[in-house]
Amino acid sequence: MRICDLTLVQASARLAGDGLYWGVGPFIVRLKSRLPDFNHTFYRLYAHHRLLEPDFGGVSDFHIDLHPSRGMRRFWHPQVFFALDGPTGLAPFPLDHAVPLFEWGFNYAIARRANQYLLLHAAVVARGDRAMVLPALPGSGKSTLCAALVARGWRLLSDEFAAIRPATGLIHPIPRPIALKNASIAIIRAFHPEAIIGPTFPKTRKGNVAHMQPPAASVQAEEEPARPVWVVSPKYQPDLKRPVLDPMSQDHGFMRLAGHSFNYELLGARGFATATALARACRCFELGFADLEAAVALLDGLAAADAGAA
Amino acid sequence: MSVVSSFLTVWRHPERLIGMAPAQQDLMLRMARCSGLLATLDARLQQSGTLDQLAPRIQDLLEGVRIYAANQERAVRWEVNRIQRAFFGTGLPVILLKGAAYHLRNLPWSRGRLTSDVDLLLPEESLPAAEACLKQHGWVAAITDPYDQRYYRQWMHELPPLHHPLRQTELDLHHAIVPRTSRLCFDARLLLERLQPVPGHPGVWTLCPEDMMLHAVVHLCHDGDFQRMAWRDLLDIDAFFQEFSSDADFGTRLMARAEALGLRPSLELAARLLTRVVGTPLPAGLAGQIRQHAGGICESCMVHLLVPRHPDGQGVDPGTLLAQELLYIRSHWLRMPLWLLLPHLTRKWVRNWSSDVWPRRSL
Numbered sequence: 001m002r003i004c005d006l007t008l009v010q011a012s013a014r015l016a017g018d019g020l021y022w023g024v025g026p027f028i029v030r031l032k033s034r035l036p037d038f039n040h041t042f043y044r045l046y047a048h049h050r051l052l053e054p055d056f057g058g059v060s061d062f063h064i065d066l067h068p069s070r071g072m073r074r075f076w077h078p079q080v081f082f083a084l085d086g087p088t089g090l091a092p093f094p095l096d097h098a099v100p101l102f103e104w105g106f107n108y109a110i111a112r113r114a115n116q117y118l119l120l121h122a123a124v125v126a127r128g129d130r131a132m133v134l135p136a137l138p139g140s141g142k143s144t145l146c147a148a149l150v151a152r153g154w155r156l157l158s159d160e161f162a163a164i165r166p167a168t169g170l171i172h173p174i175p176r177p178i179a180l181k182n183a184s185i186a187i188i189r190a191f192h193p194e195a196i197i198g199p200t201f202p203k204t205r206k207g208n209v210a211h212m213q214p215p216a217a218s219v220q221a222e223e224e225p226a227r228p229v230w231v232v233s234p235k236y237q238p239d240l241k242r243p244v245l246d247p248m249s250q251d252h253g254f255m256r257l258a259g260h261s262f263n264y265e266l267l268g269a270r271g272f273a274t275a276t277a278l279a280r281a282c283r284c285f286e287l288g289f290a291d292l293e294a295a296v297a298l299l300d301g302l303a304a305a306d307a308g309a310a
Numbered sequence: 311m312s313v314v315s316s317f318l319t320v321w322r323h324p325e326r327l328i329g330m331a332p333a334q335q336d337l338m339l340r341m342a343r344c345s346g347l348l349a350t351l352d353a354r355l356q357q358s359g360t361l362d363q364l365a366p367r368i369q370d371l372l373e374g375v376r377i378y379a380a381n382q383e384r385a386v387r388w389e390v391n392r393i394q395r396a397f398f399g400t401g402l403p404v405i406l407l408k409g410a411a412y413h414l415r416n417l418p419w420s421r422g423r424l425t426s427d428v429d430l431l432l433p434e435e436s437l438p439a440a441e442a443c444l445k446q447h448g449w450v451a452a453i454t455d456p457y458d459q460r461y462y463r464q465w466m467h468e469l470p471p472l473h474h475p476l477r478q479t480e481l482d483l484h485h486a487i488v489p490r491t492s493r494l495c496f497d498a499r500l501l502l503e504r505l506q507p508v509p510g511h512p513g514v515w516t517l518c519p520e521d522m523m524l525h526a527v528v529h530l531c532h533d534g535d536f537q538r539m540a541w542r543d544l545l546d547i548d549a550f551f552q553e554f555s556s557d558a559d560f561g562t563r564l565m566a567r568a569e570a571l572g573l574r575p576s577l578e579l580a581a582r583l584l585t586r587v588v589g590t591p592l593p594a595g596l597a598g599q600i601r602q603h604a605g606g607i608c609e610s611c612m613v614h615l616l617v618p619r620h621p622d623g624q625g626v627d628p629g630t631l632l633a634q635e636l637l638y639i640r641s642h643w644l645r646m647p648l649w650l651l652l653p654h655l656t657r658k659w660v661r662n663w664s665s666d667v668w669p670r671r672s673l
Contacts, residue, residue: 055333058332058367059332059368061367061371085343114374115375116370116371265381266377266378266381268380268381268384
C-alpha cells in the first residue's frame with residue numbers, strides 16, 4: 001500500500017486522528033497533524049511512500065506531532081510546533097510554514113537518533129546499485145544538481161543524508177522530497193516541467209523553499225542499498241561555460257565527507273573507519289558547473305564510462 | 311496492568327519486553343526514551359543477555375541510542391581529563407559530582423546513563439582561582455546576561471555554567487549542593503571531609519557513597535523541573551539502594567549522615583516516594599526509621615508527577631498542571647526567601663513574554 005492509495009480525505013482523517021503510519025527507507029514514522037494545508041501538501045509530496053496500517057506489528061522510529069499554538073497564541077500570530085515523542089527544543093515556525101518545519105524537524109530527528117548509521121551531510125544518487133555521493137557546502141548547488149540528476153533518471157537515495165552502515169559500507173536510501181531554495185525553484189521547474197513541486201514558502205531561515213516530490217521508482221527502491229562508487233563535490237560557478245570535472249585525491253575526498261557530517265565525531269573510531277573506507281572505495285572529483293544539462297551529461301558520461309570499464 | 315506498572319516491570323525485568331505485543335513494546339521504548347532512560351534500558355537488556363531476542367528493528371533502534379550514550383560517556387571522560395590538565399600544578403582538586411562521578415567510578419547503573427555536562431565541587435574559596443584557570447584554558451561563560459550572571463554568583467550553589475566552544479561541553483562549578491539561600495543550606499565543608507579517590511584516576515575524587523546518594527535525593531526533592539528529570543533521579547536512588555543492599559550498615563550510615571547534614575526530611579521524602587512509586591524495599595537500618603505518614607499536598611503532587619507521562623500527552627489533566635505549578639512554587643520557596651523570590655520571578659516572567667518568534671520571522 002502507498003499513501004496515494006488512500007484518498008486525501010482518508011489520509012487527513014488518519015493524520016488528524018491517531019496518526020498516519022508510513023515508512024521511508026529503514027524508518028517507520030507515525031505522523032499526526034490537524035493542519036489542512038500541511039496535510040494536503042504532505043499527501044502530494046509523499047504520495048508514493050509506503051503506507052502501514054496502525055496494527056502493522058512493529059515499533060515506530062519517530063512519533064511526530066505537528067501542532068499549532070495553544071491558548072491566546074491561537075489568535076495572535078499563530079505558530080506551529082514540532083513534537084517528537086513530546087516537546088523538542090526546536091523553535092516554532094509561523095503556522096503557514098508547517099511543511100518546512102516538518103522537513104527540517106524530520107532531518108533533526110534522523111540526525112539525532114539514527115546513530116546506527118554514519119550520517120554524512122550529502123546528497124546521494126545512484127545508477128542501479130552504484131552510488132554517487134555529493135557532499136555539500138552551503139550554496140554549492142548540491143540540491144539543485146541532485147534534483148537535476150533525478151529528473152534525468154538517476155535514482156534518488158537522499159537529498160540530505162548519506163546514511164552508511166559501518167558494518168557493510170553500504171549507503172541506505174532515505175528518499176524524501178528535495179528541498180529547493182530560492183532561484184533553484186524556477187530553474188528546476190524549467191529544467192523538468194513534469195516535476196511535482198509543492199508550494200513555495202517565502203522567507204524561511206534558508207530563504208524561499210519549495211519541495212520536489214521524489215520519483216515513484218526511487219521510493220519503491222527504498223530498501224535497496226547502494227555501494228559508494230563516486231564522490232563528486234559540486235560547486236556552482238555562474239561564469240563557467242562548460243562544466244569541469246577535476247579528479248580529487250581520496251584524502252581530499254575523505255576530508256570533504258568527514259567535514260560535512262552529522263555524527264562523524266559521535267561515532268568515534270567507527271566513524272573514521274567508515275568514512276575512510278568510503279573514500280577508498282570511490283573515485284573522487286570536484287565538479288564546477290553552471291549549466292545543469294551539461295553537468296548532468298558529464299556525470300552520465302562518467303557513469304557510462306565506469307560501467308564499460310567494469 | 312497500567313502503563314506505569316508495565317514500565318516498572320520492564321525496568322526491573324528487561325527480558326519481559328520480549329513477550330510484549332509490538333504496540334506495547336513501542337510504548338515502553340518511547341516512555342524510556344522520554345525519560346532519558348532508553349540507553350540504560352538497552353544496557354540492562356544487554357546484561358540480561360536477551361537483546362538478540364528482540365525484533366531486528368528494535369535492535370537497530372537501540373543500537374542508535376547505545377552509540378549516542380557511548381559517545382557521551384567518552385566525552386565526559388575526556389572532559390575530566392581536560393579539567394585535570396587545566397588544574398595541573400595549581401593545587402585545585404578535581405571532585406566530580408553526579409553523572410561524571412558515576413561514570414568514573416564505573417557504577418553499574420552508569421552504563422547507558424546519559425550525562426551531558428560535568429559537575430565539579432570545589433571549596434568556596436577556590437572558586438575564583440578555578441574559574442580563572444578554566445577560562446585561561448578555553449572555557450567561556452555559557453550565559454552572558456548580566457542579571458543571570460549576578461543571580462548565580464550571589465544566590466546559587468554554583469557559578470554560572472561554563473562552556474567549551476571547541477568540544478561543545480558544559481561545566482558547572484559547585485561550592486555546595488544546595489543554594490546559599492536555601493532553607494536546607496548546610497556547610498559544604500562537611501562534604502569535603504569525606505571525599506574518596508577514584509580508583510585508576512589519580513587526583514580525581516568523588517563524594518562518599520552516602521553523600522553521593524544524598525545529592526541525588528536533594529536533586530529529586532528540590533529541583534523545580536520535577537516532571538522532566540525527577541523520574542530519572544528516582545531511579546538513580548533506586549539503583550543506589552540496589553547497589554548497596556548487600557552492605558548491612560549502609561542504611562544506618564545513610565540516615566546518620568542525613569541527620570548530620572540536616573537532610574533527614576529530604577531523605578525520608580525520597581524513601582517514601584521510592585516505596586510509593588517504584589515499590590523498592592528499603593535497606594535494613596533505614597526502613598524502620600522512615601516516619602510513615604500520609605504525606606502533605608506536595609508529596610501527593612510529586613507522586614502524581616513522578617509517574618512517567620504517556621508520550622502522547624494522554625493523562626495531562628488539570629490536576630497535573632496544578633501539581634506542576636505547586637512544585638515549581640515550592641522549589642523556589644525552598645530555594646530563597648520571598649523578598650528575593652518575587653523580584654526574580656517577575657523578571658523571569660517578563661523576559662519569557664517579551665521574546666517572540668514572530669518578529670524574527672526570517673530566522
